[in-house]
Amino acid sequence: MIKGILFDLDGTLLDRDQSLLFFIQNQYNRIQALQRIEKQTFVQRFIELDQKGYVWKDKVYQQLFEEYNLDLNWEDLLEDYIQSFQYHCIGFPGLIEILDYLKGMNLKLGIISNGFGRFQMNNIRGLNIEDYFDEILISENEGLRKPDIKIFNRALDRLGLEPQETIFVGDHPVNDVDASIKAGMRGIWKEDNYFEKPSKDHLIIKDLIEIKDIIGSISG
Template sequence: MKIKAIFFDIDDTLYDSTLQTDMARRNTIRAMIEAGLEIEEDEGIKALNEIVEKFGSNYGYHLNELLREFGYEENPRIIAAGIVAYHSTKIAYLVPFPDTIPTLLKLRDLGYGLGVITDGIAVKQWEKLIRLGLQHFFDSVIISEEIGIEKPNPEMFKIAARKIKCKPEEAIMVGDRIDKDIVGANKVGMLTVQLMHGKHMDEIPKNPDEEPDYIISNLRDILKVLKEIKKRN
């Protein structure tokens, strides 16, 4: 069947969110140490990672928890230093992979519909797309908060296909996560492409639902995948 649309995850698919997060947390700890927090950098990063894991990434008081972890009373100066460093670094590292824009341009020229399927808070995900300069490439952007379900719920992928006026089997899903992107898209009959990048790249499929149809190491290789699909058809 002819492929009409290609859907993408955002984090670690269109840009390097793993590097962004690692650098933001490291610079946060460095700034807090400079402002008076007397700890070793590596132990601070370890503690911050554990706090984010415990409370979730959208919790608003990670740095307050960090101070308590090391026996400090709340210190607005130290917390503010960390907040400024964190947000400055997040913005600085919010840049597309070098091949993201050229690949999207080529796909548009070839006539494919393009979409995004992503979990997260809608404003935050749109902010990423806008700061990345990618918002105008996509015919459809499906965000979990706006529809009340998350990947790998198959309905999320069906909604995305309907929005772009194609059948699921006429679409490809490109993402880095087996448990979110690959499983959900496989269940509705989309072709699946796993981009091997970021903190989830070492995860191994445990059953047929988790097996991607194709594996690529960079985004531009989706063009090779499309050529291979055409040959098979």
């Protein structure tokens, strides 16, 4: 019997690729000093340096400043990113529909996300999904990062759930799927072509709404 579902945030609930593209284009349009670079060049180089979010933006902006000799402070662009990204957050298709469905089943819901506390909470609020979740654990606040199974165990303790009655959904084959399985949970990989397919025979979804079918098959 499944009693709870936990999610990763970036690449799982938040369509980070589209959100980042939306933000970068907006930042470029708003800040005149950036426009000495051709727009598509700036956007593409930012995305390359970002490396799917695994490089924090201080390093991204510093590298951009070095390469293009920009006439403004990189710290100002970083602060703009921290403050403004939340207004460009785009959820994956079916996000609200699946959360409504899961809450309707009286399942406990949680998020475990690596990242900075204020930034990630702003993005969760930007998606208008904070109220769906019973617990939200962000690595900076917890002093733990995925794939450390301690952060999964902490979430389970706070939710009052046993590992075997809990599903974890995430896009990273190691940090999300393998780690949650090691914690005793059922791991589901939300397929992302950026990563290699998990080496083991994991449950895989392409769209969030497919979680309905997985719950149905487990319950059945």
